[in-house]
Amino acid sequence: xxxxxxxxxxxxxxxxxxxxxxxxxxxxxxxxxxxxxxxxxxxxxxxxxxxxxxxxxxxxxxxxxxxxxxxxxxxxxxxxxxxxxxxxxxxxxxxxxxxxxxxxxxxxxxxxxxxxxxxxxxxxxxxxxxxxxxxxxxxxxxxxxxxxxxxxxxxxxxxxxx
Amino acid sequence: xxxxxxxxxxxxxxxxxxxxxxxxxxxxxxxxxxxxxxxxxxxxxxxxxxxxxxxxxxxxxxxxxxxxxxxxxxxxxxxxxxxxxxxxxxxxxxxxxxxxxxxxxxxxxxxxxxxxxxxxxxxxxxxxxxxxxxxxxxxxxxxxxxxxxxxxxxxxxxxxxxxxxxxxxxxxxxxxxxxxxxxxxxxxxxxxxxxxxxxxxxxxxxxxxxxxxx
Numbered sequence: 586x587x588x589x590x591x592x593x594x595x596x597x598x599x600x601x602x603x604x605x606x607x608x609x610x611x612x613x614x615x616x617x618x619x620x621x622x623x624x625x626x627x628x629x630x631x632x633x634x635x636x637x638x639x640x641x642x643x644x645x646x647x648x649x650x651x652x653x654x655x656x657x658x659x660x661x662x663x664x665x666x667x668x669x670x671x672x673x674x675x676x677x678x679x680x681x682x683x684x685x686x687x688x689x690x691x692x693x694x695x696x697x698x699x700x701x702x703x704x705x706x707x708x709x710x711x712x713x714x715x716x717x718x719x720x721x722x723x724x725x726x727x728x729x730x731x732x733x734x735x736x737x738x739x740x741x742x743x744x745x746x747x
Numbered sequence: 748x749x750x751x752x753x754x755x756x757x758x759x760x761x762x763x764x765x766x767x768x769x770x771x772x773x774x775x776x777x778x779x780x781x782x783x784x785x786x787x788x789x790x791x792x793x794x795x796x797x798x799x800x801x802x803x804x805x806x807x808x809x810x811x812x813x814x815x816x817x818x819x820x821x822x823x824x825x826x827x828x829x830x831x832x833x834x835x836x837x838x839x840x841x842x843x844x845x846x847x848x849x850x851x852x853x854x855x856x857x858x859x860x861x862x863x864x865x866x867x868x869x870x871x872x873x874x875x876x877x878x879x880x881x882x883x884x885x886x887x888x889x890x891x892x893x894x895x896x897x898x899x900x901x902x903x904x905x906x907x908x909x910x911x912x913x914x915x916x917x918x919x920x921x922x923x924x925x926x927x928x929x930x931x932x933x934x935x936x937x938x939x940x941x942x943x944x945x946x947x948x949x950x951x952x953x954x955x956x957x958x959x960x961x
Contacts, residue, residue: 602802603792611928626812627831628805628812629843630812634921634925635925636918636921636922638917647916648916652916653921675753676868677754677922678922679909679922679925679926679929680750680905680908680909680926681751681754682751682753682754683751683753684753690893695874712840724843724844727843728800728843728844731796731797731799731839731843732796732800735792735793735795735796735799736792736793736796738788738789738792739788739789739790739792739793740801742785742788742789742792743789
């Protein structure tokens with residue numbers, strides 16, 4: 586079973602605007618950018634309860650965060666903006682898995698850009714798929730050619746000795 | 748049941764390639780000893796195409812969904828041609844459909860190909876072990892055993908490979924439970940493939956019995 590891992594980079598996702606000042610409790614809020622991944626099998630079935638390991642760009646050996654996907658195969662995390670670069674996310678279940686790379690922008694460049702600009706910058710990242718990237722038609726033609734190769738081989742050797 | 752890239756450590760992948768190399772050499776040598784080594788290539792080539800396509804056919808077995816493998820069938824019908832056929836089929840599956848991977852090609856070929864050779868020997872033993880059975884039943888029973896056990900042994904190897912290679916940072920308990928669930932889904936699949944093998948073999952026995960002599 587092959588996995589299709591689609592990523593939706595959600596920027597400015599979490600914002601808690603809770604007015605809560607009572608008994609000396611203060612709540613502050615800030616906006617952070619999170620990454621949501623959604624993992625599914627090739628059949629379109631979501632990879633529910635799959636294990637997710639998140640690695641920072643600096644330390645690809647030790648997971649920075651661990652978790653599991655929900656029933657819809659989704660998992661979101663908030664990368665540490667002080668470590669820009671290629672974050673790696675491994676989704677794995679029952680021997681099926683995929684390692685995908687998520688670029689996290691440098692906070693310095695992020696600050697210089699305006700808010701809608703950041704969103705536009707994130708657009709190319711919104712669909713990262715590790716699959717071959719062939720359209721269904723291209724894949725159909727490739728599969729057809731391979732099958733024709735096998736049939737051709739069979740016909741070639743079936744013509745018998747002359 | 749294909750193991751994709753990046754799941755197994757490099758040593759296991761290398762060992763898989765070594766075993767596959769040996770098994771390919773052995774199979775090709777057995778083929779070369781036949782009076783006409785090319786005579787069965789048409790049959791082998793067509794079944795390679797069937798094997799290539801079979802992995803895209805999904806059968807929902809709650810809670811998982813499994814896909815056909817047909818390695819036991821290839822073993823029963825092709826004999827020693829089954830190993831190179833599976834190797835070639837897996838190569839194209841990894842390249843075109845994205846099932847399995849190039850680094851794990853050796854492991855996958857050994858995992859599916861060697862049980863296929865066992866299935867062949869199970870089927871061939873029908874004339875020695877299964878003497879007390881009458882003829883159509885004998886072929887039917889042994890082709891079922893070959894088709895079902897070929898897949899079953901592969902599923903067991905898959906289970907073992909995954910369970911003994913769970914990376915330390917994963918939650919081993921959850922991963923083990925998930926692999927077990929998937930493997931249990933292969934029991935009905937083994938029965939389906941066994942019946943499929945029986946149907947094909949009994950059909951061939953009626954229309955072209957010389958194809959089963961191999």
